[in-house]
Amino acid sequence: MVKELKRLGVPVTVACKRLGISRSTYYYRSKDENEDLKEAIMEIAYKHPSFGYRRITAVLRQQGFKVNHKKVYRLYRELNLQKSVKRKGYRKRAFYRWNAPQILDTLNT
Numbered sequence: 001m002v003k004e005l006k007r008l009g010v011p012v013t014v015a016c017k018r019l020g021i022s023r024s025t026y027y028y029r030s031k032d033e034n035e036d037l038k039e040a041i042m043e044i045a046y047k048h049p050s051f052g053y054r055r056i057t058a059v060l061r062q063q064g065f066k067v068n069h070k071k072v073y074r075l076y077r078e079l080n081l082q083k084s085v086k087r088k089g090y091r092k093r094a095f096y097r098w099n100a101p102q103i104l105d106t107l108n109t
Contacts, residue, residue, distance in 0.1 A: 002026050037065065038075055045081045052083060 005015035016023050040063065044056050051059070053076040057069045076082060 034071075034075060037067065037071075038079060040065065041072065041075055041081070042079060045076075045079075053081075 001019055002012065002015045002021075005018070006012060010018075012026060013023060016026055037060075040060060041056055044051060044059050048055075048059075053073045054069065056076065057067060057072045060067050060072065
């Protein structure tokens with residue numbers, strides 16, 4: 001209704017007052033503006049499981065999305081697509097509690 005009044009040349013503030021709604025209600029947008037971006041991220045992630053958020057960002061830009069890597073990373077984590085980091089296997093080393101003078105003292109006695 002406000003849009004129709006706006007098309008007729010009535011200011012938004014006047015139209016909202018006439019209809020009894022606040023201007024913030026008129027300008028309100030739902031929180032999930034990224035639904036199409038989320039779908040695109042999930043599609044790419046399932047098609048290419050080895051891709052991380054950086055490569056997904058590159059593919060999205062090739063598809064014509066204007067996205068920031070930080071936004072893609074945040075949505076990537078929200079969708080639980082983040083890969084676990086594989087740790088290298090390390091050798092366990094002997095742990096010595098004594099320092100050098102104590103070891104020398106025990107050897108000399």
